[in-house]
Amino acid sequence: MLFRSPGGYDASKFGWIGMITRTGAAPILYTWNTSPSKTFEDIRKRETIVGATAAGNTEYMPRVLNRMAGARFKIVAGYPGTTEIQMAVERGEVEGGSTIISELKERKPEWLRDRTINPIVVIAAQRLADLPDVPTVVEVGTTPENREVDRKSTRLNSS
Numbered sequence: 001m002l003f004r005s006p007g008g009y010d011a012s013k014f015g016w017i018g019m020i021t022r023t024g025a026a027p028i029l030y031t032w033n034t035s036p037s038k039t040f041e042d043i044r045k046r047e048t049i050v051g052a053t054a055a056g057n058t059e060y061m062p063r064v065l066n067r068m069a070g071a072r073f074k075i076v077a078g079y080p081g082t083t084e085i086q087m088a089v090e091r092g093e094v095e096g097g098s099t100i101i102s103e104l105k106e107r108k109p110e111w112l113r114d115r116t117i118n119p120i121v122v123i124a125a126q127r128l129a130d131l132p133d134v135p136t137v138v139e140v141g142t143t144p145e146n147r148e149v150d151r152k153s154t155r156l157n158s159s
Helices: 040-045 057-069 082-091 101-107 109-113 144-157
Strands: 027-032 048-052 073-077 096-100 117-122
Touching: 027 048, 027 057, 027 101, 040 057, 040 117, 048 057, 048 082, 057 073, 057 096, 082 096, 082 101, 096 101, 096 117, 101 109, 109 117
Parallel strands: 048 073, 048 096
Antiparallel strands: 027 096, 027 117
16 A cells, blocks of 8 residues: 555656655766766766666766766666665776765765765765765856856756
């Protein structure tokens, strides 16, 4: 009965499409420590392969950054979730991915502590206190118009 609705549909058959997060729970894009792409400037200079789900922030944000910030992400979509993307990163299938910072701190705290990953950009209007050297999506936009679009796209990550 948990997934049955009075409307006659089965909620367990629906796919997850996204979530609204609070400040501090912003998505970040990252690369593995062995990737030659260690900063956003590196991402602009070389194609960097990132894992993504079929839809959502993991696929959408690298695509937006390609168009609005001159990034050169090659997106490998189709992973079921961020856990599978993280396993693919560890196996060397892809160079990086994206995740919610609070989720990363909970599931893979050693990645930040041991500098196993390179945080590339945070999808937020302001830098995060725990990652003060990581630029925001707003900062990496290539034109004032692009930065404004990026700023508006971060509104879902605050409340």
